[in-house]
Amino acid sequence: MIVAGETRSAYFLQEEEKRIETHTLSVLVDNEPGVLARVVGLFSGRGYNIESLTVSEVEHEKHLSRITIVTAATLQVLEQIKNQIARLVPVHRVIDLTHIGDAIERELALVKVAGKGDHRVEALRLAQAFEAKTVDATLESFVFELTGTPSDIDRFVKLMTSCGLVEVARTGLAALSRGKDGL
Amino acid sequence: MTRQMTGAEMVLQALHDQGVDTIFGYPGGAVLPIYDEIFQQDRIRHILVRHEQGAGHAAEGYARSTGKCGVALVTSGPGATNMVTALTDALMDSIPMVCITGQVPTHLIGTDGFQECDTVGITRPCTKHNWLVKNIEDLPRVLHEAFRIATSGRPGPVVVDIPKNIQFQTGTYYGPKSSTKSPGYRTSAYQPQLKGDEAAIRDAVALIAAAKKPVLYTGGGVINAGPAGSRLLRELVKLTGLPITSTLMGLGAYPASGPNWLGMLGMHGTYEANLAMHDCDVMVCIGARFDDRITGRTDAFSPTSKKIHIDIDPSSINKNIRVDIPIVGDVAYVLEDMLKVWKQTQPTQDKAALNAWWQQIAVWRAKKSLGYRRSKDVIMPQYAVERLYQMTKHRETYITTEVGQHQMWAAQHFGFEEPNRWMTSGGLGTMGYGLPAAIGVQAAHLDALVCCIAGDASVLMNMQEMSTAVQHELPVKIFILNNQYMGMVRQWQQLLHGNRLSHSYTEALPDFVKLADAYGCHGIRCEKPDALDDAIAEMIEVKKPVLFDCRVANLANCFPMIPSGKAHNEMLLDEDATDDAIGSAISAEGKMLV
Numbered sequence: 001m002i003v004a005g006e007t008r009s010a011y012f013l014q015e016e017e018k019r020i021e022t023h024t025l026s027v028l029v030d031n032e033p034g035v036l037a038r039v040v041g042l043f044s045g046r047g048y049n050i051e052s053l054t055v056s057e058v059e060h061e062k063h064l065s066r067i068t069i070v071t072a073a074t075l076q077v078l079e080q081i082k083n084q085i086a087r088l089v090p091v092h093r094v095i096d097l098t099h100i101g102d103a104i105e106r107e108l109a110l111v112k113v114a115g116k117g118d119h120r121v122e123a124l125r126l127a128q129a130f131e132a133k134t135v136d137a138t139l140e141s142f143v144f145e146l147t148g149t150p151s152d153i154d155r156f157v158k159l160m161t162s163c164g165l166v167e168v169a170r171t172g173l174a175a176l177s178r179g180k181d182g183l
Numbered sequence: 184m185t186r187q188m189t190g191a192e193m194v195l196q197a198l199h200d201q202g203v204d205t206i207f208g209y210p211g212g213a214v215l216p217i218y219d220e221i222f223q224q225d226r227i228r229h230i231l232v233r234h235e236q237g238a239g240h241a242a243e244g245y246a247r248s249t250g251k252c253g254v255a256l257v258t259s260g261p262g263a264t265n266m267v268t269a270l271t272d273a274l275m276d277s278i279p280m281v282c283i284t285g286q287v288p289t290h291l292i293g294t295d296g297f298q299e300c301d302t303v304g305i306t307r308p309c310t311k312h313n314w315l316v317k318n319i320e321d322l323p324r325v326l327h328e329a330f331r332i333a334t335s336g337r338p339g340p341v342v343v344d345i346p347k348n349i350q351f352q353t354g355t356y357y358g359p360k361s362s363t364k365s366p367g368y369r370t371s372a373y374q375p376q377l378k379g380d381e382a383a384i385r386d387a388v389a390l391i392a393a394a395k396k397p398v399l400y401t402g403g404g405v406i407n408a409g410p411a412g413s414r415l416l417r418e419l420v421k422l423t424g425l426p427i428t429s430t431l432m433g434l435g436a437y438p439a440s441g442p443n444w445l446g447m448l449g450m451h452g453t454y455e456a457n458l459a460m461h462d463c464d465v466m467v468c469i470g471a472r473f474d475d476r477i478t479g480r481t482d483a484f485s486p487t488s489k490k491i492h493i494d495i496d497p498s499s500i501n502k503n504i505r506v507d508i509p510i511v512g513d514v515a516y517v518l519e520d521m522l523k524v525w526k527q528t529q530p531t532q533d534k535a536a537l538n539a540w541w542q543q544i545a546v547w548r549a550k551k552s553l554g555y556r557r558s559k560d561v562i563m564p565q566y567a568v569e570r571l572y573q574m575t576k577h578r579e580t581y582i583t584t585e586v587g588q589h590q591m592w593a594a595q596h597f598g599f600e601e602p603n604r605w606m607t608s609g610g611l612g613t614m615g616y617g618l619p620a621a622i623g624v625q626a627a628h629l630d631a632l633v634c635c636i637a638g639d640a641s642v643l644m645n646m647q648e649m650s651t652a653v654q655h656e657l658p659v660k661i662f663i664l665n666n667q668y669m670g671m672v673r674q675w676q677q678l679l680h681g682n683r684l685s686h687s688y689t690e691a692l693p694d695f696v697k698l699a700d701a702y703g704c705h706g707i708r709c710e711k712p713d714a715l716d717d718a719i720a721e722m723i724e725v726k727k728p729v730l731f732d733c734r735v736a737n738l739a740n741c742f743p744m745i746p747s748g749k750a751h752n753e754m755l756l757d758e759d760a761t762d763d764a765i766g767s768a769i770s771a772e773g774k775m776l777v
Contacts, residue, residue, distance in 0.1 A: 030372060033315065034303060045308050063369065076501065083498035089312040089332055092372040 022072045023098035024175050028183050030090035031057045031065040038088050054172035068175050097175050105175040109153045114141040115164030123163035130156050190350040191216035197326035199226050200358050203254050207238040211258025213285025216350035233647040235262050237619035239269020243278045244623030247606045252334050253280040260298030270340045271309040275610025279338035281329050288348035302344045311339030319354035324365045336375025337496040379512030384520050387491045387508050392530030394465035396540045399425050403432030404470015406602045408514035413602040415518035428456035430471050432609045439598035449477040450745050451591040454552035461751035468492045470514040473504040483750035493517045552743045553595050562712050564664045564735040568596040574719045579631040581624045585617040585641030588670035588741045593636040615644030625657040639665040649702040652728040660722050660729045666737045674740045677765050699730035708732040748773025
């Protein structure tokens, strides 16, 4: 039980709570016009960060979309973000996958490299090492498709910069919790 | 009930089915079909305003004074953009309002058509929810859902944007009850939680019972919980004997004449309320949100207390201030359960400690922090509010305000005994709110005395609405505390900017008595304290709208005050407010704050 006047208030914990953490939120929403704008507008309006954002309809008959957001904030602000999203009218549920722990997180990237000779050979060899698919090839270029965690993709892209990297397109994060339960 | 009708007819039918008797609006091209329907019926009274912002604030006043949903109707483009301030105001103060806007026909949306704007885009961040209705089949369902969203959970404003061609189209109307059968109906994700968690309520009761220095800090949520909210709060105070303070928005939930009343808290709150907040060991926040005007410096806010927070909006909890026992639920439901637990468990309170606490409070009260220097020659603004209160307290009186010093003096010196009698712009601080809000209140309470305590600067922001009051025979009394300054701006310039009064003096104020004459209402001017009572009596007696030009001491400032960046126990009182004290009251860091 909480006893009056016994401990000091929660503010004195603030210092240790100033640590910024990166969390992945999964949000189930009605797929209706403007719903993404509501979520994104909430982040910009209240000064929260969006590091990655993925959205698509997932259940057509029920008109449900899933939005996966990666955001960085203190734990207190993360709690606020969750509560603020949850109070939007079309939002069904919000969960913090990072808080639940050990979620499956994947991203897809298309990576275009151009070059000749050694660069080209090296690019292909690295792509094989990362198990990237070659989805387009010309005499002077490749487009690789790679699926993995964001850090896998970061590493691949970094390596490709020395093999004639032209451009990258990334989907942003898709994530689900492990085990039998859904959102 | 299902029936074939046009979109415009559906709007009127849905308003009627939702129990709406009065709407505030202004016509224009994109709402003409709806106005045509208004013309052909007499179930719903339409109050024609002079500017759309006025319609919004009038709807807010109507809503706040009745507990019902306010309704506004405006056209597309400028009609909608003029409504943005009122929508934001209603969002900040949790006022239920349905705003219907016209829109260009669907085939012209996106073409930059005449009087087109992205209404749902513009109003998305300033509404609780909004809809653009692009199919006639959706219209009845959306209209009913709009009322449900606006009035349930934490109330707020919603916008329904209806393109003109949809207003002309014919479709099937579904009533509120049969709306679940309408095409496209899905169970809404929005289902606010009303009942609080039982374990948390038990913990809260035990914590309150064991407290040695408790305080109740209540807000607008009590009033939004309906008459039961205030009734149960009063019962809780009686049962526990706790001292109680309230935010600006919560005034009237507990009577100002009640023995446990400490007065309002916060930046211009009383000494006893703020020190009780600072020194308490248990704080019970009921339907308030730890706004910066309440907390002052957050890292020094009530450092030794355990905090209980009752709020229907989970996002209010731990937003600004960390609390120990959060209870998400409707204030009335939670208070009812708390009282039940208290009566069942019959906890024993530490009477000796509570007596000592009340003795401490008595010492703080003895400071008489609302005191001011009296004058026989000029009307002190505080005196004007006091006299207005004394001369109207035996009546059914509703008070609205504009924003500034006069607003704080009204909150400090007018005693509110009942909920829903006090309408003010708290969160957004909208100058121009009070006059149209008074019109909305009067439209709902035709026989009551409705008085707007105004400042000379604020009142000019929506002065055009006097014409509305005259047209609709709404005898609102606009009691202007005229000091010829934007008083609060000037006060802050004195505090922060070395008394350099940049543009806070209004050099060319209109003659308010002549202005009253021009509008066809009644003008009164009063310049001397001994003439004030007679002048107020005249204002009350006149059956017309009144502009009352109350000339008050020009340089009076509003105290007590917690300067920006300071804590509750660092208040500046009137008696200590020398020029030097004012000039150095705010630190360099505090100057950054608003």
